[in-house]
Amino acid sequence: MKRLNPYLTAGITPDWIDYLLAFQAAGADAVEIGLPFSDPMLDGATIQRASDQALRRGVTVTSILDDLTAAREHIRVPLIAMTYANLVFHGDARPGGGPEAFCRRLAAAGISGLIVPDVPVDEAGHLQASATAAGIDLVLLAAPVTPPDRLAEIGRRSKNFVYAVSIMDTTGERDALATTAAPLAERIKAVTDLPVLIGFGISTPEQAATAARSGDGVVVGAALMRRVLDGASPDDLRVEVAAFRAALDQVDQEMPDARAHTEVSGDRR
Amino acid sequence: MKRLNPYLTAGITPDWIDYLLAFQAAGADAVEIGLPFSDPMLDGATIQRASDQALRRGVTVTSILDDLTAAREHIRVPLIAMTYANLVFHGDARPGGGPEAFCRRLAAAGISGLIVPDVPVDEAGHLQASATAAGIDLVLLAAPVTPPDRLAEIGRRSKNFVYAVSIMDTTGERDALATTAAPLAERIKAVTDLPVLIGFGISTPEQAATAARSGDGVVVGAALMRRVLDGASPDDLRVEVAAFRAALDQVDQEMPDARAHTEVSGDRR
Amino acid sequence: MTGAAMTGAAMTEAAMTTMSAPAPTGRFGEFGGRYVPESLIPACAALETAFREAWADPAFHEQLSRLRSQYAGRPTALTPAHNLSAQLGVTLLLKREDLAHTGSHKINNVLGQALLARRMGKSRLIAETGAGQHGVATATAAALFGLRATVYMGERDIARQRHNVFRMELLGAEVIPVTSGSRTLKDATNEAMRAWVAAVDEAHFCLGSVGGPHPYPWLVRELQRVIGEEARAQAPAVPDVVVACVGGGSNAAGTFAGFVDTPARLIGVEAAGGAAMTDGMPGVVHGYRSMVLQDAHGQVLEAESIAAGLDYPGVGPEHAHLGATGRAEYRTVTDDEVLDAVRRLARAEGIICALESAHAVAWVLRAAGTPDLPTGSAVLLTLSGRGDKDMATLAGEVR
């Protein structure tokens, strides 16, 4: 089945866990938990605002993980942390800091995956070892410009899925799915058996469906965070995510052979 | 007798000739007629203002000479023009211009002397010839810093009197007569038999008296022009000049031997 | 560790490895690297290749040196500061990057990068700027090479360096105000990198200092090396102390590169409110690992300096390495000391330097005659730029 990974900026509102649960209720296959960073280099205006709003509320990695731990009994959906290198490596010069500790803390809070867009595969060695040791899947990203040899290495070393960055741009809503999305997904699928999830700029259920026809699912971020920033309730977001879910399920109907991939998607529902 | 040469910026008011006549009535030995120039380099603030006021009224050398010609029958006092080189040399590249024509025009309007502070003795050759030809006395200036050899030449070449610039500064009123005045007058008198008139900064009858004890008379300018600019009438100025006259006459009383000089002072009264 | 302590064999060995090419991963010791999104990896790699090739190509060096001498006013003078020297009891020489075209050392870097951009077939330059000097230099090179230029600049810096904003626009560059975060250089850099991602095919990211992903810290240091090499050749002898201000650290790196193989002490002077070397911890921002001002949770802090060019929470990774190995030392000075230094230099030597450059001067003023800079020391100070851009700040109109 086509995977749906909605993204949520952790701590964006005091009741942010309710959005997570709404995503879960709407049929997310996993939820990406954005750990807000002061300098989100790969994020466009919407997710920058979401991060800023969370940081201004005073949230920290610790407070976010505490929130998740507290909500543990309600969370069944897999959680994947998404953040930037500085938070991951923070304190690596001191005992008790650095990526080992970071990954262990994620795992302790029930997080099973990690995406760090500014740690490309060349810089990923140490982190990968730390993640593996903590039982965390380090998901690597591939971009339209990634050359074949790198793509092969990314395919080899990524865990759980490969994140296909659909467009040469930052995160953010767009009028149409980038034309670079499908060829990239195809190139990745040619070098790995891992599922390929397409992210960046998936703004509508229609675009999600289009993307899902080339890949194995989508990551949806800015389109959801814009609504949260605009004041939409968890229930509103449940409806929103459900629409993406329905669009993907529709694609599944068209392509019954896609079911093969559901095996690796973990304990969805 | 000690000479009194009051200075008047020509054209400073529409009735400027009345000030001239008032000076005459008050006992001036000669009147210095300032022909206003746009860039009066050696004048302080008061005479700059007086020149500006005249120029803003639209006066020209021609209009001034016309005014003098028109008033000729009332004028008995000798007139000495005082102005800057550019007006004197104006048009020297064209026939009918230049210092010859300028001096002839002065003479035709009844002016008998000329002082040009920015034509020092080294540059005075051409002008001197023109002045002589027109029957105009070119009065040269000496300054406290003038070295002996130059002073001798100035004494030799000046006509009617030597103008002793009492102070190393521009024209303008001062609290006291400059300490440089007396030594300069003495040095000039040592090299020439011409009368020495002390000018620059003579602001009160007392100062005039002090100056006249070293020299043969004074030029008074800014102190008078300030009063005209402030709105004083010709009659007010007559009183003012008369006070200077009285102060000088008083000095004459003290120094009966000074009478010898009256011979060269022309047709005073 | 002081320079005096670093002598003999230890120094010689360090000198042989210090400030040469970084490790193949772009590392200087534990610092550096290439922490950028996958989308930028090929561009960084292509730049590295282009730079390696160009740097080995005599024709490239010839082009660069012709531009430097015929266009940019190099070599810049080395001025003995006679009056300040007499006042302070040290011998102070000033390396006059304020005399370089556009008014700072930034032109050295930009001319080289513009040549590389042309070699790579790019039609556009994207740059971040703090004080605007790098933006002006970029706009200048873009005009000269017929490239488009887009310069990202924090709103706060736009307000205090309006002079340079106008210069950039006059040169035909587009200046884009950045309103996020501290609205200074840090955020302008984020925004420039985002713009680069979106235009990586046509645009070269013309980075202004020795930060950023590999190969920038190396590339920019090599392009700024001319400061140190000229100074070394101009100075009557190797000085006891070499000092320069440190924002990202490019003028300091270029200066130090000329003296790293000598016994000279190397001193970098940071703004007290933006002192990554002094107050930072290791971290990753803007594509490189170095010392970074950050809070206990790893959020990058906003710097706070009167000098827009030093108002930055990071520092080039090679400085982190030079600091870690003790080869260079870092000091801080306050805004007030800096304002005083601008005035004292102006009145003593007739040179109005940039607020950034005045940091180095301020340290000399404070340290001269103390054990940190003993009386009689020979000091070579890089004056990274001129103060024309700072007149509004100095007149108290903006801050």
Added chain:
Amino acid sequence: MTGAAMTGAAMTEAAMTTMSAPAPTGRFGEFGGRYVPESLIPACAALETAFREAWADPAFHEQLSRLRSQYAGRPTALTPAHNLSAQLGVTLLLKREDLAHTGSHKINNVLGQALLARRMGKSRLIAETGAGQHGVATATAAALFGLRATVYMGERDIARQRHNVFRMELLGAEVIPVTSGSRTLKDATNEAMRAWVAAVDEAHFCLGSVGGPHPYPWLVRELQRVIGEEARAQAPAVPDVVVACVGGGSNAAGTFAGFVDTPARLIGVEAAGGAAMTDGMPGVVHGYRSMVLQDAHGQVLEAESIAAGLDYPGVGPEHAHLGATGRAEYRTVTDDEVLDAVRRLARAEGIICALESAHAVAWVLRAAGTPDLPTGSAVLLTLSGRGDKDMATLAGEVR
């Protein structure tokens, strides 16, 4: 008369007498002289003596040349303007006085005069300034030599060149606003000369251009000769045309001096609103006889130019002589052409020049391809200064 017409024996003879020392009376042909109050005569004579002695003293030349190279950034570059040349069909070389310390050629003159002032035991410099560049240069030299500086500047110029006013004050100079007349350079000059009369013992009048009483026009031209001599040595060949803007005429005189003995045409470019050579008549102002803008009655007219440094009704007497003999030619350009020239040079070559300097550029832009400057001509243009001082004017804030 064109340069082409002036060849062979006629040229050689003219070259031997042109732009050498003036006649003992300070005359260049019918122009020049010393039309100052008697109070200033000894000071002018003393300056002449000091200059003659210094100019014959190798130690003086050595001091001066050390200051030029170690302090002022000389030699300045000669930059081929590749892009403009291609656009215009001429070969344009720019002599880069904008790269000199303080941002214009004015420093060349002032360093020499400050050395003379010190030789004469003076403790103070008095100067007039229009654009403020000469004021800044004077303030700079005063700081360097430990002299007091008093700079007279018209109120109108203070408003449009505030940047430079602030620089002068930062350098420790006293800037005195002049409120008389046109409140520009003409009136500032009157006021400076008045101040000099009152302080002639302690103060040297540091005149900023090739006007004023003898020996200034000669002295200043000799001190600016370095522009032309450097350019002559740097140029690949004698150019067909040498062009410079003319306010008082010092950068043009210094440039022309390097080429007067060649067949190069010499072109001075005046502001249309301040074109003494073009619209003036012989007259005497500020101590010298030259071409002067004046009305039918001999009152000096107020000039009107966007460039404060050219907003002046007179011109150095040697230019009047060069014009009268046909050895140099003078052209005018309008404010609008000048604004356009600043922009075009900035965008084509990455150089923001001063409004004054842009006059020379504007003429080249207009004349290139016409009989006045035929296609294929080799042109050497002195860019007298940089545009930093003019940002407010260019931004349309003041005029």
